[in-house]
Amino acid sequence: MLIHLWLNDRELTKEIDADLMLLDFLRDNRCYSVKRGCDTANCGLCTVLVDNMVVLACSTLTARVDGKQVVTLEGLKPEALELAAFLAAEGADQCGFCNPGLMVTIIGMTRELENPDDAAIREYLAGNLCRCSGYASHLRGIKAYLVHLQSQGGMSK
Known part of the structure; x- marks a missing residue:
């Protein structure tokens, strides 16, 4: 089947198999930040934005x-x-290892939510697994980033 899309602002028209997963398509098109983790939509390593919405590839x-x-x-x-x-x-x-998916999710969150509190941030990031941390450092970094965005004139929304 023939598809037409924009990948990172680059227009593409490609012939694909009907059952091709987006994760495999993206890696075949040199988007190596998109990682294979669980293949069950539980880890967030394959997170991308589709029309500015967070999607698991x-x-x-x-x-x-x-x-x-x-x-x-x-x-x-x-x-x-x-x-x-x-x-x-x-x-x-x-x-x-988890950073690419986590960062895409955070950027997606800034485009969707206005002034999220700690509970909203935790809920939004619930599908992003990190084996190295207890997430406290992530939350501190995200909150500092959100304050920075607000000081620059607001979030992306």
Whole structure:
């Protein structure tokens, strides 16, 4: 089947198998920040944005993104670099394996929620697993990042 989409602001038209998962399509198209973790939509390593909504690529058929904007961490570099500094300052980047999915989720959250409190942040990030931390450092880094965004004129929403 033929699909047409925008991947990190690059227009693509590709022939795909109807059962191709978005995770495999993205990795085949050099988006290596999108990782295979659980293949059951439980770990968040494959998180991407589809039309600015957080989506798990391991459980999304590529055919479902036909005509849509798909953004991976590679397409979010300026925001991701800024966010990474806040996470690193709080020690939330220990091994770094979960960082790409976590950062895409956080950036997606800033586009969807306005002034989230701790409970809303925890709920939004519930599907992102990190084996190195107890998430306290993540929460501190995220809150500092949100304060920074507010001081710059507000969140992305």
